[in-house]
Amino acid sequence: MADVIVVGAGVSGLSCAIRLREAGYSVRIWARDMPEQTVSNVAAALWYPYKAYPEQLVVGWSRVSYNEFMALRHDPASGILVRGGSELFPWPVGEPWWREAVPGYRRARADELPEGYVDGYVFDAPVITMPIYLAYLKRRFASLGGRIELRTLGSLAEALAACPLVVNCSGLGARELAADGSVFPIRGQVLRVARGELDRFVLDDYGPRGVAYIIPRADDCILGGTAEDGQADTTPDAATAEAIRARCAALDARAADAPALEHKVGLRPGRPTVRLEREPVGAGLVVHNYGHGGAGVTLSWGCAAEVVRLIQLG
Numbered sequence: 272m273a274d275v276i277v278v279g280a281g282v283s284g285l286s287c288a289i290r291l292r293e294a295g296y297s298v299r300i301w302a303r304d305m306p307e308q309t310v311s312n313v314a315a316a317l318w319y320p321y322k323a324y325p326e327q328l329v330v331g332w333s334r335v336s337y338n339e340f341m342a343l344r345h346d347p348a349s350g351i352l353v354r355g356g357s358e359l360f361p362w363p364v365g366e367p368w369w370r371e372a373v374p375g376y377r378r379a380r381a382d383e384l385p386e387g388y389v390d391g392y393v394f395d396a397p398v399i400t401m402p403i404y405l406a407y408l409k410r411r412f413a414s415l416g417g418r419i420e421l422r423t424l425g426s427l428a429e430a431l432a433a434c435p436l437v438v439n440c441s442g443l444g445a446r447e448l449a450a451d452g453s454v455f456p457i458r459g460q461v462l463r464v465a466r467g468e469l470d471r472f473v474l475d476d477y478g479p480r481g482v483a484y485i486i487p488r489a490d491d492c493i494l495g496g497t498a499e500d501g502q503a504d505t506t507p508d509a510a511t512a513e514a515i516r517a518r519c520a521a522l523d524a525r526a527a528d529a530p531a532l533e534h535k536v537g538l539r540p541g542r543p544t545v546r547l548e549r550e551p552v553g554a555g556l557v558v559h560n561y562g563h564g565g566a567g568v569t570l571s572w573g574c575a576a577e578v579v580r581l582i583q584l585g
């Protein structure tokens with residue numbers, strides 16, 4: 272018998288399950304998909320608080336994760352490394368709202384800005400190669416005695432019937448499971464290419480050509496992307512892939528002919544704000560932890576710590 276059932280085996284569910292186990296709870300994960308089949312496995316994944324709200328809470332959760340990833344990168348099995356890089360803007364900007372979460376931040380010099388950009392931030396950030404990292408989290412949870420069971424739930428009541436403490440980390444699935452109509456898909460298409468000499472990340476969310484980002488991982492590189500609110504088609508589109516590559520090549524010419532390895536689409540769990548709160552249900556308790564938008568990896572350890580705190584309130 273578990274003390275806690277965590278619903279969901281993406282980065283949110285695994286991180287919460289590990290922290291709860293470390294806090295002494297007996298934990299089972301129930302999930303429709305194993306980690307390899309989740310949206311989390313598609314994430315680029317750079318530490319960066321993108322499309323997740325509210326900012327004043329997101330910055331704190333992000334900072335906790337930043338520090339945790341910086342510590343975890345020393346374990347080669349984690350799939351985490353740190354890269355320098357920049358976020359670019361076609362107009363002058365103020366200081367970033369997430370600045371306090373990042374120790375090594377500075378403004379870009381003029382000679383660091385590609386043509387068409389007038390401002391930018393330069394900082395170091397963890398890059399998390401998700402297929403390696405999720406496997407690492409899975410092993411870590413198993414070594415703590417945790418189990419993942421494949422189950423598709425029709426409602427959270429099914430989990431509450433088995434265990435009075437439930438943590439809901441069902442991502443986009445919360446739309447049905449928590450009957451939450453404010454959850455919506457944000458379609459993201461990416462192109463995985465050979466890394467070659469690409470070694471710095473670049474982000475451009477506001478350029479005239481559309482969203483573009485380059486995230487060099489350990490052995491490959493993610494070229495992105497799209498952020499299409501309300502779109503749920505998970506089939507990669509060839510014309511979109513071509514446009515992504517052209518946008519990335521404008522940021523770094525080495526992206527132009529990097530050999531393509533894979534095309535991927537994931538549906539980010541969008542929500543006006545992350546839902547991280549307690550909901551008493553009869554004699555039981557659900558702690559919700561979903562709606563992390565484009566930042567579920569970035570928020571994972573900070574939100575997991577808050578989930579443990581909310582559970583420990585009794």
Ligand SMILES: Cc1cc2nc3c(=O)[nH]c(=O)nc-3n(C[C@H](O)[C@H](O)[C@H](O)COP(=O)(O)OP(=O)(O)OC[C@H]3O[C@@H](n4cnc5c(N)ncnc54)[C@H](O)[C@@H]3O)c2cc1C
Binds near residue numbers: 562
């Ligand atoms: C292209 C792309 C790039 C991204 N890049 C980044 C990035 O660089 N940095 C970053 O921080 N984030 C990034 N993200 C966002 C990140 O992927 C998500 O925010 C994060 O994966 C959400 O994790 P999650 O664990 O909450 O949800 P998910 O990974 O979606 O996992 C949900 C889990 O709930 C389970 N579930 C759902 N419904 C049910 C049900 N009815 N019964 C049982 N189980 C259920 C699923 O099977 C799954 O196991 C990116 C996303 C995309 C698509």
